[in-house]
Amino acid sequence: MTIVQFSPFTSLVEPGFWHSLTDLKIDVLKLADHSVPVTASYTAGRSIVDRETGNEIALGCNVTVGADSFTDKPHIPTHSVLAPGTFKNYNTIEEFKAADKTSLFNELTDEIWESITKGSTEKLSKFLVITFADLKKYKYYYWFAFPAFVAKPAWETDGEWRNASEEFSKENLTAIHMVLHSSPRAFFLVRPSGSTLEVGAVEDFDSFFDEVPAEKRTIAFLDPSALPNNPGWPLRNLLAYLAHRHPSYAASGIRVLAWRDTELSSDGHWKSRFGVVTGSFSVQDTGAKPGTVGWEKNPQGKLGPRVADLAPMMDPTRLADQAV
């Protein structure tokens, strides 16, 4: 048995987000520093074959915020799903440093856990971002947190994650692709239906899997990871959800499909992974919120905020210099 290692979410902030933040700060928030809803998106993990070495290089497990993340109806890039978030900006660097991050984080995890106990998957990937914007210097300090519930004992797999095409036929995978192509889902259920597969919402677990034997039930999620043996971060909370909502199923082994084929590759190669996850993790006894992790590490690999320096791209004097 191997412990399942999840590939953590990493934040990718488009410059447009900082521009929107600047506008928001100056025109709307001004000196207020209350929490504001924000929306990010993520899509299936991508990898690229290095033309020189032939190695396949996995790209990041990215959550992207962009220019319209503060709007009510953010534009969703193709094949992406939305992740809701909480945004909090501080007026000074001192406040930013002194912020009570633990309580912010706990508030958020309480909220996520509550939504799990209510049976909703909407907030499973909810995140937190705190910022300080040094508008004069075009520098933005920020720190993302992607809360995940810790399973004790940890989830395990009975061996390797396999290519999904070893478990499902091409036709079946194509069927899933067709469904998700028109309406991407972050989490979904898969059951056989005759020779093909059907896709349903995780919330409808009981009715959807009512007459399906356990060995035919498959839980799937849009996987932002591209690493062969590491499913992406969203699975962690999904497993916690299952452990809480459907403990008997969770204990017997969860068939997990890590969906990565948002685009069909021309050579007929499937990228999705499949594995059976087991664990004796149970929250049923108390129903209390499990432990949580999730602050993003900075480029140095430490837990700490990151900084985006946009002066080279925004500062008029520096732009003038390079435009000779």
Add this chain to the structure above:
Amino acid sequence: MHAIQQQYWAVRDYLSPVLKESKFKEDGRITPEEFVAAGDFLTYKFPVWSWEAGEASRTRNFLPTDKQYLITRGVPCLRRATSLAYTDEERLLSIGGGKDEDEWVETHTGRSHAGGPEEVGEIDDIPDADDQDDVTHGMGNLSLNGGKSAEPADIPDIDDIPDMEEEDLEGEDDAAVAAPVKPAASKVIDASSEIEPAKGNLLQVRTYDVLITYDKFYQTPRLWLLGYDENRNPLTPAQIFQDVSADHAFKTVTIEPFLHSSTLQAASVHPCKHASVMKKVIERMNAGLQEEQAKKLGASAPKDKSGKKWPFRKPSGPNAKDQPAGDDEDDGGMRVDFYLVVFLKFIASIVPTIEIDSTTSF
């Protein structure tokens, strides 16, 4: 100076009329309608591309409001163009055959490698080393079961953040870190000892958001780049130039305000040569095609719809609507839908290491 220039460009852009007649075969320029048609085709064939509306205040009225520009996100870039051997570059230019390359390269003879940012090139070594480190390190953490959480084998930070800022960052960080980590420590460390998050995804790969707008003055598409380094920090202009082939950096690629945003600045490939190059490329491709067709003529029917009339797969299956140009243009030659596909191949020669050309499978 630059500001004045930009004002001038803005005025010139405002005054120049919208191209009405199709000119793409004569001189490589396209109308907004053709841009939209080509964009539709591109987004259909290659779903990584999508249309964007941009800021409402910047909407350009000769384009549909929801189809102002095209974007593809997270295009990987494994190496710096400045580290490419020169021969590689010429090979990459081979799309139109030998003669074309010469012409295109010759238009930018002053190929001074000096002036370009030189401190690059070693980035490509890192992924391998790192991967291993991380794997072993991850394992180590697992078995140790505890210890400090994750100090990933100190990556030699050849990274692009100038020293000054790094110090800044450190100073501020340390203060900020200590506070939140300690209280959370019990949980965080516990957790990471049990489930060390996968580390292999520390990428050393730059990614780019690539945008294509329609340039009204030059009547061609125009390419914009927004780059991120391997830590997902935005790239500075100097860093972006590392990914531009030496012939074009600082000459045809500049940082300019992005058309569809009031504040955004992006690196842009200046479109002044696009039309003529596109024309040559198209002509050459057409010529090659006609030869091929002439050869085939005896054997296969000329109106073979699924045939290789053009080196791209035609939309197949239930998508006849995606052939707006109709089949009556059989008189040899590229349909305007393909314009952007070809355009990307040409752009790939300017930014050879950015894997912008997802069309290679065709």
